[in-house]
Amino acid sequence: MKALEKVKDLDLIQLIRDFGERGEKAWELLRENRVKRYTFKPSGRTVWIVVGREGDHLIYPAVGYCGCDDFYFSVMEGKALVCQHLIAQRLAERLGWFDTVEESDELFDVLMNDWRFLKIENASGKSSEVRTAVELKR
Numbered sequence: 001m002k003a004l005e006k007v008k009d010l011d012l013i014q015l016i017r018d019f020g021e022r023g024e025k026a027w028e029l030l031r032e033n034r035v036k037r038y039t040f041k042p043s044g045r046t047v048w049i050v051v052g053r054e055g056d057h058l059i060y061p062a063v064g065y066c067g068c069d070d071f072y073f074s075v076m077e078g079k080a081l082v083c084q085h086l087i088a089q090r091l092a093e094r095l096g097w098f099d100t101v102e103e104s105d106e107l108f109d110v111l112m113n114d115w116r117f118l119k120i121e122n123a124s125g126k127s128s129e130v131r132t133a134v135e136l137k138r
């Protein structure tokens with residue numbers, strides 16, 4: 001497998017040193033092929049999704065945004081620089097190690113609507129959905 005050869009060049013120890021547990025988890029996500037690049041036809045729009053333990057997470061690599069709880073609670077609060085999904089996406093893109101999914105533009109709004117909602121567990125344990133501020137550039 002070509003991607004595996006490239007991984008040898010990648011300093012995994014450094015990854016874990018830099019990102020700790022998040023680096024390690026990102027590595028697992030990558031190994032389990034949980035990074036997906038959706039391409040919508042015919043527009044050619046692309047969307048990155050990382051399938052996490054709690055569901056699909058929408059990633060905006062250009063702005064360094066992820067729709068997961070860790071991003072919301074740790075990164076946005078300034079407690080962490082990135083979440084595991086953002087690290088995984090970056091590695092995946094660099095190594096060319098991701099699944100490619102093609103969908104028609106007709107499905108774009110439907111899928112985006114699902115992905116754009118961020119599930120938040122509040123103090124009482126009830127979950128509510130909050131629309132994230134980031135919208136995809138059209």
Ligand SMILES: [Zn+2]
Pocket residue numbers: 057066067068069070071083084085086
């Ligand atoms: Zn994330």
